[in-house]
Amino acid sequence: MDFKQTLSFDDVLLTPLYSSIESRGQVDISSALDEKTTLSMPVISSPMDTVTEQHMAASIGKAGGMGIIHRYNTPKEQATLVAASIALDRSVPVGVAVGMTGDYIERARKCVMAGADVVCIDVAHGHHAVMERCLKSLKDTIPGIHLMAGNVATLEAFDALASWGADSIRVGIGGGSICSTRMVTGHGLPTFQSVLECSRTTYETKIIADGGIKTTGDMVKALAAGADFVMVGSMLAGTKETPGEIFVGKESKKYKVYRGMASSAAQKSWRGKSSTPEGVSTTVPYRGSVEGVFKDIAGGIRSGLSYSGARSLEELRGRASFVRQSSASQLESNTHILWRNK
Numbered sequence: 001m002d003f004k005q006t007l008s009f010d011d012v013l014l015t016p017l018y019s020s021i022e023s024r025g026q027v028d029i030s031s032a033l034d035e036k037t038t039l040s041m042p043v044i045s046s047p048m049d050t051v052t053e054q055h056m057a058a059s060i061g062k063a064g065g066m067g068i069i070h071r072y073n074t075p076k077e078q079a080t081l082v083a084a085s086i087a088l089d090r091s092v093p094v095g096v097a098v099g100m101t102g103d104y105i106e107r108a109r110k111c112v113m114a115g116a117d118v119v120c121i122d123v124a125h126g127h128h129a130v131m132e133r134c135l136k137s138l139k140d141t142i143p144g145i146h147l148m149a150g151n152v153a154t155l156e157a158f159d160a161l162a163s164w165g166a167d168s169i170r171v172g173i174g175g176g177s178i179c180s181t182r183m184v185t186g187h188g189l190p191t192f193q194s195v196l197e198c199s200r201t202t203y204e205t206k207i208i209a210d211g212g213i214k215t216t217g218d219m220v221k222a223l224a225a226g227a228d229f230v231m232v233g234s235m236l237a238g239t240k241e242t243p244g245e246i247f248v249g250k251e252s253k254k255y256k257v258y259r260g261m262a263s264s265a266a267q268k269s270w271r272g273k274s275s276t277p278e279g280v281s282t283t284v285p286y287r288g289s290v291e292g293v294f295k296d297i298a299g300g301i302r303s304g305l306s307y308s309g310a311r312s313l314e315e316l317r318g319r320a321s322f323v324r325q326s327s328a329s330q331l332e333s334n335t336h337i338l339w340r341n342k
């Protein structure tokens, strides 16, 4: 049996390259989703019930990215969330998640009528016979709508979904911060490795790196490895614009819940029961408005491009030079004063 070597975000670093960029303002981090929509910041928020409803969709849209409103509600409620976000800011693009069975066509139709620009077929294992039927029926029912699909982990799966009509594909299985898929099923691939592999596709379909992105450094690595966009949950969790109550915990500190959509807690909320969870629910410190988070994200990505001497994401992909880092280097790459003095 052959064992393939794989790489995670923390296994690699980008080599700093000659740069003539004089300020981060000279760096363009925009990325085209399709002929109609270009995001000025290549970041998409996850369709999770503790990440994206109308307030997150409006805020990330204003910052240049896009939100995907989760599907853990009725089609009518979801369409109302779309309309409410559009009411908050008419100029921002917005996506909606649907499942692969049941009410997905009605859901997609209602949300597109309410103004959604993207329909995201949101399933854990997208390389599936039902996905083919689902993509084809949505293409027939709502011609011209952007179809995002996933999740996949391999080039073979990416190419299959692309050939079935997906316009963009979420790449990453088992890497999410709240995910227990690899522990429960033994399956998955490091998200960075999946992005590297899927970047060899000959399809024009856009690549969205999804799951396990912890820092803007990881975002830059994903974009350099071939992703057109990154999708994040935990990096936005705990902010004011996420759905959910703020509660006061230990030492009077404020917290919010962040949970996997396959966690027992999320399943119980939406289905009234839970079967074999593949995610966990946790609390994260409350962080106030997400606006500053987006400023730091955009600033970090711009800075990342300038270290590679790249003025655009396309230039970054062309110039990027990765090295593998040792475990000693991984320690050095962190802010080691913080643990050295403990």
Ligand code: IMP
Pocket: 046, 047, 048, 151, 174, 175, 176, 177, 178, 179, 180, 181, 210, 211, 212, 213, 231, 232, 233, 234, 235, 259, 260, 261, 262, 263, 278, 279, 280
């Ligand atoms: P994070 O940015 O590392 O927190 O990962 C967010 C991503 O995890 C989402 O965009 C989904 O792809 C994935 N995800 C969400 N809920 C679950 C779950 O319950 N189990 C496994 N993966 C999940």
